[in-house]
Amino acid sequence: MELDALPPDRRAALKARHRRAILDAAKALITEGPAARFSVDQLAERADVSRRTIFNHFASIDDVTTTVCSEVLGVVIDHFRQVVTTEPVGPGTRAAAFATLTEALRVTDVPGLLAFLWRALGGLDKGDPRPRQIFQATFSRITTELARELSERNADLDPLEAELLVSSLMHGTEVIAEHWLAATGAATDEPARVLWNELLDRLIDSVRTGYRSLD
Amino acid sequence: MELDALPPDRRAALKARHRRAILDAAKALITEGPAARFSVDQLAERADVSRRTIFNHFASIDDVTTTVCSEVLGVVIDHFRQVVTTEPVGPGTRAAAFATLTEALRVTDVPGLLAFLWRALGGLDKGDPRPRQIFQATFSRITTELARELSERNADLDPLEAELLVSSLMHGTEVIAEHWLAATGAATDEPARVLWNELLDRLIDSVRTGYRSLD
DNA sequence: TGCACTCGGTGCAACGATGCACTTAGTGTA
DNA sequence: TACACTAAGTGCATCGTTGCACCGAGTGCA
Incomplete structure (x- = not known):
């Protein structure tokens, strides 16, 4: 049975x-x-x-906190990766990979993750360097995992190229994330969502422009 | 909170x-x-x-079974007692007490209890004397508790009188219980229920007749 | 300055749950 | 009769949890 x-x-x-x-x-x-x-x-x-x-x-209360944060992050990463692997990636063009990544970025609940980390760590503006370190480690982790994912799924895309593409997007996301946190205090209301989408649009435009200039 | x-x-x-x-x-x-x-x-x-x-x-598997049986019995007894304490008992007459008790006997799910005990103990017809002992202990317990309940609720009713009344009903119930078990094998179907009600009617009639002859 | 209070964190002994090997008894089968 | 198999029950070492006393750092207050 x-x-x-x-x-x-x-x-x-x-x-x-x-x-x-x-x-x-x-x-x-x-x-x-x-x-x-x-x-x-x-x-x-x-x-x-x-x-x-x-x-x-x-080992400590902080150990609990960081473990929980890591788990929540893991869930978001999994969702993000699922979107990436679901979206059809064109054969080897950077443009297709770019489109896939940006779509995943738009769909994934990044503000939700940021709000959770913000609450868990008590904000970024204290003397404690730990929160910012965790944020950076978070984005670093996302970056490497996504880059590997992308290049594995697309043999025609150069691994270094993939990592550079993901890296630029992710570091940009980190920048607008800190901006968003400072501006909204990790609020979950509608204006905060709108602001996030605006920041994301500007980031994507910026990266797209930069890449187009290289073509 | x-x-x-x-x-x-x-x-x-x-x-x-x-x-x-x-x-x-x-x-x-x-x-x-x-x-x-x-x-x-x-x-x-x-x-x-x-x-x-x-x-x-x-201490043993039997310990578990007897404990469970005791608990199930306790639930039935509680229900029984609740009926007895709810029913209005007239001031001191044996007739009123008798009516209350018989009503409780009709309402309480005695066959359900018997079926559970039957299954728990594996029937009465084996060489093992334990089942019958438990049955007798069960009815003994019901008898004493109910007698105390009755005399407490009705100061005009002589305690000995109460115990004799309850005792005659309960020992009669024990008799028809064994008869019912032997006849039905603790079945839960409609014929078994009908038989139980018939036996109960005959018991009540018998006790009522006996008591009336003493008036 | 001193004192009370809170809260994170530790050391330790007691307790209950667990796994496992083992014994014993009963039952079926060659 | 001998053997295999199953199930009840025990002895014992081990493990994780728990309660409790205790420490130390931080904080508010007189």
């Missing part, structure tokens, strides 16, 4: 379930924003787990 | 939850009948608990 619904090792399964509960609770708390104070005790209560257990799974 | 959803002692809460899972799984397995074989491994799988854990909570 049902084949090993639980792997033979209940111990590991339960441990994993606890880790999951902690991460889910952390994600929920961050999503709820500053209203729900993000403390160890809050986290423990939400995850239905002892306070001590959190420190059995994670 | 939410006040101690979990008592401060998570350890005890989790332990109780495991015990509950085992008992619920046992109840489900018994209810499903002989199709679902009632073994320790089955029980452990259903309760999502290690096989060893079952023996941490219960």
Whole structure:
């Protein structure tokens, strides 16, 4: 009937379930924003787990935060990549790859990711260099993964060419992301969405113009 | 907001939850009948608990079954008692108490309880004396609890009188219960229900006649 | 300046769950 | 009779969780 619904090792399964509960609770708390104070005790209560257990799974509260951020980022990246792999990429032309990437950028919920990271890290404008580092690491990760994806999917596209194309788009996205965050404070309302689309349009135009001048 | 959803002692809460899972799984397995074989491994799988854990909570498999039976019995008794306490009992007359008790007997799902016990214990006709002992203990428990209930609710009714009244009804119920089990094999179909009602009518008539002759 | 208070983090012992090897008893089969 | 097989039950070491006392840094306040 049902084949090993639980792997033979209940111990590991339960441990994993606890880790999951902690991460889910952390994600929920961050999503709820500053209203729900993000403390160890809050986290423990939400995850239905002892306070001590959190420190059995994670080295620190920051460890929890960055892990959650990484997971959320992973989801967005997966969605982004799915769009890229779904879109038909023309045979080897930079223009086709460019179109695919920009389309993916438009469709993906980048502001949502930015808002989550913003809330998780408490903004960019503090003395703490950690948030900006995580943002940069985030974009770096997206860049490399997407470049590999692109060149794998399209043998005619030079790997270096792909990386340069993705890189220019991603670094540009990073620039407008910081601009958007500074301007909106990671708001999720309509004006913020509009501003994001405007910034994205300007970025795409800029990159397209630059590339066209090279043709 | 939410006040101690979990008592401060998570350890005890989790332990109780495991015990509950085992008992619920046992109840489900018994209810499903002989199709679902009632073994320790089955029980452990259903309760999502290690096989060893079952023996941490219960001394034996029989311990589990009798505990479950006791719980199911408790539910029925509670229902029974609720009917008794709800029905208006006249001031001190045996007739009023008798009416209340018989009404409760008619309303309560005695055949359902009997069927569950029957399945849990594997019938009465084996060399094992345990099933019959449990049945007798069951009725004994109902008898004493109900007698106390009756005399508490009605100060004009002599306690001994109450116990004698309840006792005669309950022992009669025990008699027709064994008869019903032997005849139907604890079936849950319509003929079995009809037979039960007929037996119950004959019992009530018999007791009523006997009591009337004492007036 | 001193004091109370909060919160992140640690050390440690106790506890319950688990896996596993093992024994024992019952049952069917060659 | 001997053997295989199944299922109940036990002993024991191991593991993850938990509660608790405790520490140290930061913060608000008199």
